[in-house]
Amino acid sequence: MMIASVTHIRALSSVTRTRMSPYRGTVLVKEGQKVAATDVIVDYPAKDRKHILLDIRKTLGLQDGLEFQYVFNRKLGEKLEKGDVIASTGKIFQKVVTAPETGRIAAISSGRVLFEIESSSGQVLAGISGVVSKVIDDFGAMIEANGALIQGVWGNGRVGEGLLFSFNNSEEEEIQTSHLDISMRGAVLFAGHCADMEVLVKADEFRLRGLILGSMNAELIRTAEAIEVPVILLEGFGKIPINTAAYKILSTNDKRDISINAIKWDRYMGERPEVFIQLPAVGDQFSENLQFEKGQIVKLQGFGLSGKIGELITIQLDPVPLLNGLRVPAGDVRLEDGKTIKVPLANLEIMG
Amino acid sequence: MTTSIIDAESLLAIDIGTTTTRASLFDVVEGQYRYMGSGKAASTVDAPHRDVSEGLFLAVRELEAVSGRKIIDRDAQLILPSTEDGWGVDRLVLTHSAGPDLKIVAAGLLEEVSLGSAQELAATISGEISESFGLNDRRRIETQIDTILRVKPDLVILTGGTENGANRSVFKLVEMITMVCRIQPKDRRPDVIYAGNRVLAKKIKEILSKWTNVYLAPNVRPSIEHENLAPVKTILAKAVFSIRAGQLGGLKDISSICSTQPIPTSHGLGRMIQFLSKAYGSNRGVLGVDLGSRSSTTAAALNGKLNLNVLPNGMGKNIQSVLENDGISTIMKWLPVDISENEVRDYILQKSLYPGIIPNNYEALSIERAVVKTFLSLSLQELQNRFPDQVMSFEPYIVSGSALTETPSPGQSLLMMLDGLQPVGVTTMVLDQKGLLAGLGAAASINSLIPVQVLESGVFLNLGTVICPSSKARLGAPILRAKLEFEDGRESRYEIKKGTLVTLPVQSGQTAKIHLETLRRTVIDPYSHRRSGSFKIVGGVCGVVIDARGRPISLPSDDEKRRKLIKKWEISLT
Numbered sequence: 005m006m007i008a009s010v011t012h013i014r015a016l017s018s019v020t021r022t023r024m025s026p027y028r029g030t031v032l033v034k035e036g037q038k039v040a041a042t043d044v045i046v047d048y049p050a051k052d053r054k055h056i057l058l059d060i061r062k063t064l065g066l067q068d069g070l071e072f073q074y075v076f077n078r079k080l081g082e083k084l085e086k087g088d089v090i091a092s093t094g095k096i097f098q099k100v101v102t103a104p105e106t107g108r109i110a111a112i113s114s115g116r117v118l119f120e121i122e123s124s125s126g127q128v129l130a131g132i133s134g135v136v137s138k139v140i141d142d143f144g145a146m147i148e149a150n151g152a153l154i155q156g157v158w159g160n161g162r163v164g165e166g167l168l169f170s171f172n173n174s175e176e177e178e179i180q181t182s183h184l185d186i187s188m189r190g191a192v193l194f195a196g197h198c199a200d201m202e203v204l205v206k207a208d209e210f211r212l213r214g215l216i217l218g219s220m221n222a223e224l225i226r227t228a229e230a231i232e233v234p235v236i237l238l239e240g241f242g243k244i245p246i247n248t249a250a251y252k253i254l255s256t257n258d259k260r261d262i263s264i265n266a267i268k269w270d271r272y273m274g275e276r277p278e279v280f281i282q283l284p285a286v287g288d289q290f291s292e293n294l295q296f297e298k299g300q301i302v303k304l305q306g307f308g309l310s311g312k313i314g315e316l317i318t319i320q321l322d323p324v325p326l327l328n329g330l331r332v333p334a335g336d337v338r339l340e341d342g343k344t345i346k347v348p349l350a351n352l353e354i355m356g
Numbered sequence: 357m358t359t360s361i362i363d364a365e366s367l368l369a370i371d372i373g374t375t376t377t378r379a380s381l382f383d384v385v386e387g388q389y390r391y392m393g394s395g396k397a398a399s400t401v402d403a404p405h406r407d408v409s410e411g412l413f414l415a416v417r418e419l420e421a422v423s424g425r426k427i428i429d430r431d432a433q434l435i436l437p438s439t440e441d442g443w444g445v446d447r448l449v450l451t452h453s454a455g456p457d458l459k460i461v462a463a464g465l466l467e468e469v470s471l472g473s474a475q476e477l478a479a480t481i482s483g484e485i486s487e488s489f490g491l492n493d494r495r496r497i498e499t500q501i502d503t504i505l506r507v508k509p510d511l512v513i514l515t516g517g518t519e520n521g522a523n524r525s526v527f528k529l530v531e532m533i534t535m536v537c538r539i540q541p542k543d544r545r546p547d548v549i550y551a552g553n554r555v556l557a558k559k560i561k562e563i564l565s566k567w568t569n570v571y572l573a574p575n576v577r578p579s580i581e582h583e584n585l586a587p588v589k590t591i592l593a594k595a596v597f598s599i600r601a602g603q604l605g606g607l608k609d610i611s612s613i614c615s616t617q618p619i620p621t622s623h624g625l626g627r628m629i630q631f632l633s634k635a636y637g638s639n640r641g642v643l644g645v646d647l648g649s650r651s652s653t654t655a656a657a658l659n660g661k662l663n664l665n666v667l668p669n670g671m672g673k674n675i676q677s678v679l680e681n682d683g684i685s686t687i688m689k690w691l692p693v694d695i696s697e698n699e700v701r702d703y704i705l706q707k708s709l710y711p712g713i714i715p716n717n718y719e720a721l722s723i724e725r726a727v728v729k730t731f732l733s734l735s736l737q738e739l740q741n742r743f744p745d746q747v748m749s750f751e752p753y754i755v756s757g758s759a760l761t762e763t764p765s766p767g768q769s770l771l772m773m774l775d776g777l778q779p780v781g782v783t784t785m786v787l788d789q790k791g792l793l794a795g796l797g798a799a800a801s802i803n804s805l806i807p808v809q810v811l812e813s814g815v816f817l818n819l820g821t822v823i824c825p826s827s828k829a830r831l832g833a834p835i836l837r838a839k840l841e842f843e844d845g846r847e848s849r850y851e852i853k854k855g856t857l858v859t860l861p862v863q864s865g866q867t868a869k870i871h872l873e874t875l876r877r878t879v880i881d882p883y884s885h886r887r888s889g890s891f892k893i894v895g896g897v898c899g900v901v902i903d904a905r906g907r908p909i910s911l912p913s914d915d916e917k918r919r920k921l922i923k924k925w926e927i928s929l930t
Contacts, residue, residue, distance in 0.1 A: 007398050007410070009712075028541060053505055055539075057498040111538040118498065118535055157709045222701045240709055242702030269709060272456060274403020292404035306716035307703055307723075328721045329764025332714050348714040350398075 011353040016287035024144035039130040041165040041263030046128040061115025129163045131265035151283040159266030159277030162234035166192040166213025168262040176245035196245040214264040218246035234266040239311035302352040314339040365446035369795025375649035377411040389809035395419030401454040407605030449798040450618035458483030461509040470515035473576040482651040509546040517553030537567035551576040593619040622653040624794030626664040633657035643750035647757030654735040671759040672711030690726035692922040732776025756788035767929035781881030787817040820896030827878035831855040835878040839871040862895030
């Protein structure tokens with residue numbers, strides 16, 4: 005028995021996604037609420053919080069903790085505006101400690117106060133258009149939706165949505181700057197490959213809502229991470245066309261709304277970059293836990309194989325020799341061009 | 357020494373790695389502990405499982421098939437202890453390297469003293485020191501707090517103060533850590549190991565344990581001159597396991613039936629290398645290298661003194677680390693095929709997205725072999741950097757990791773070791789094919805007979821003796837004359853030229869005597885400056901190899917010539 009990797013490229017599916025913040029925050033949605041991909045689900049305290057340590061005891065010349073209790077009249081967690089009095093001696097020559105900025109009292113210890121300066125909050129976005137099916141108090145929500153789902157392998161960390169726009173005729177077409185113009189503002193484009201940094205720069209300039217690519221040259225990673233436009237790779241790095249199944253879904257859904265959740269693939273949490281096209285139909289649910297079976301459609305990985313799709317004809321769980329001499333569990337896969345090749349099972353993803 | 361059947365206990369050693377979970381069985385056969393077999397399966401630490409149990413179950417199932425012994429009952433539980441009809445096992449040990457990289461903050465007093473020791477400790481596990489705080493840190497306390505919050509450490513290693521030494525400065529660090537814990541939610545607070553001035557231990561535990569888990573360890577620096585890492589490593593192993601048990605489902609359940617505290621795979625490897633260095637007792641150290649999916653561990657020991665180092669260079673999840681610091685140039689140098697830099701970079705990045713994929717053709721295999729050589733070289737460089745007094749001459753070299761052990765032929769494993777580690781002098785290259793060293797290291801704490809007897813039984817693959825002379829002679833010049841004398845009286849003579857890789861026809865397990873005479877100011881061993889000598893040698897599966905390519909190995913700058921030469925070396929050792 006061998007546990008198989010699964011990738012989802014489905015024309016119609018019922019999908020549930022859980023969005024949670026890393027810290028306790030404020031959930032901004034209700035059960036039953038419709039959400040768009042870029043809607044905020046949770047607001048939470050920013051990870052880059054700043055603090056100022058106020059030595060009340062030293063500043064006010066206090067002798068001991070008891071004195072401190074008399075002069076300090078705020079509570080832990082209390083929010084204060086800039087200039088609000090935190091502690092004062094109340095004597096003839098009054099000494100006062102005030103809030104240096106707007107913020108809140110984060111900790112109190114030994115006559116010292118750690119003051120958290122209010123900064124921008126972190127946000128968790130929906131990442132998918134759908135309906136909130138359940139609220140998880142203080143942390144997030146579950147969202148359900150029906151539509152076409154395509155999982156990718158890499159994203160630049162952005163979330164977006166817009167109108168899917170097809171300009172190309174094949175899954176391997178390379179996107180050029182000449183394909184972009186200002187009229188594409190608000191559109192989500194898809195193409196086989198991107199090799200030109202200028203394309204990313206222009207996409208950002210023209211305020212595209214997303215770029216769905218089969219692949220991208222590795223040198224463009226930094227640029228892709230710097231722009232605001234969500235960029236998702238369905239196949240990976242190098243010159244790999246969009247796989248035929250994904251291409252079919254994208255090209256037949258031209259001019260529909262599409263959401264892009266271009267997160268980085270987190271195998272531990274099971275979160276992948278993906279695109280989703282909400283459709284007015286109910287789809288099937290799917291499993292993440294599958295075994296290899298003859299007849300399955302699989303997606304291949306490996307040198308010269310990435311992105312290819314085929315049918316699993318045989319499964320050999322006992323190690324067999326490959327052409328390079330390695331002995332591994334493998335399967336025979338009939339590719340879309342009719343050719344049959346032997347591929348390590350570890351290099352196959354079941355398309356479920 | 358035979359083992360009484362009455363006292364004998366079978367042992368199951370489990371290793372949970374990032375990509376692979378392995379179960380290995382040891383039991384008594386004819387009065388001696390022997391290795392009985394292994395099973396392995398893909399680790400299930402990631403979604404959708406996020407529980408090690410499934411991968412463990414499959415690994416043990418495979419072990420059952422290989423060994424013919426029933427180890428799991430009908431309820432899918434381990435049969436522990438063993439039954440009268442020989443089912444199950446008596447003892448269980450666990451080593452682990454799976455889980456997200458640990459983020460560690462080191463806090464000490466002096467950079468070269470206590471803080472340095474904290475960093476030494478952190479380097480023995482798979483994790484990174486995200487931030488350090490010392491006495492000379494000029495940042496304001498709130499800046500230090502903000503830095504820690506940004507880093508989100510799993511663990512803080514707090515050292516400082518020799519016995520009866522500074523305490524005010526240590527308490528300043530404690531205060532800073534307390535503030536961090538106060539403002540974090542409970543599940544986000546880092547655990548703390550305190551390994552400083554023992555006089556302060558009770559008070560520090562009292563302060564910090566209100567907020568987080570605190571582990572007390574003996575002072576890592578009882579005096580400025582004396583560093584005491586070993587007992588602190590035991591506490592570190594405990595803390596790391598506790599963190600992992602919180603991250604990975606099923607780990608706590610398995611540990612409850614283990615015979616001893618689970619330890620990081622790197623610690624298990626270190627223990628065995630340390631043991632071997634004492635057992636061999638030579639004036640050269642022993643070197644062990646494990647190249648895993650997420651990290652590489654280098655353990656070097658001489659007469660029981662161990663230097664252990666873990667780097668975030670792995671052949672799966674962290675393979676892209678090889679691209680840092682112009683690693684791509686080193687990889688390109690070692691390729692026997694014409695592939696562009698971009699293709700190599702793309703393959704490596706693709707593998708980082710799919711860490712479990714296997715090289716499907718010769719091109720992919722060549723790239724991965726070149727990465728292995730680069731990582732091996734980096735491991736040794738880093739060992740030398742961190743331990744400048746380390747003598748870089750070892751006997752034997754023992755390596756593990758599937759990229760090295762699961763090759764089309766043992767010759768290819770040997771070539772990767774020779775190219776990556778570039779040994780000098782006369783030494784032996786050994787392959788730990790089943791990844792047993794770490795498990796034996798864990799077993800040693802409950803039964804010291806098991807590692808001793810299992811090692812004696814020849815469980816590792818002896819690739820062969822290698823002779824690596826050093827010479828400044830020009831390429832093609834004769835630098836060595838070798839006379840091989842077999843026990844049956846046969847003799848053969850060889851003239852070895854600079855730049856060549858020569859295999860001598862000594863069968864595996866066959867003993868012979870080799871007489872070496874160097875030419876042109878060649879030395880057999882640059883450390884002992886030995887120029888000639890006779891050695892008893894034992895053939896390995898690759899015979900005996902004379903590597904006269906020089907150190908460091910010099911490769912032609914012409915791409916075509918270089919590829920041809922590397923292919924020639926591959927063929928010569930196949």
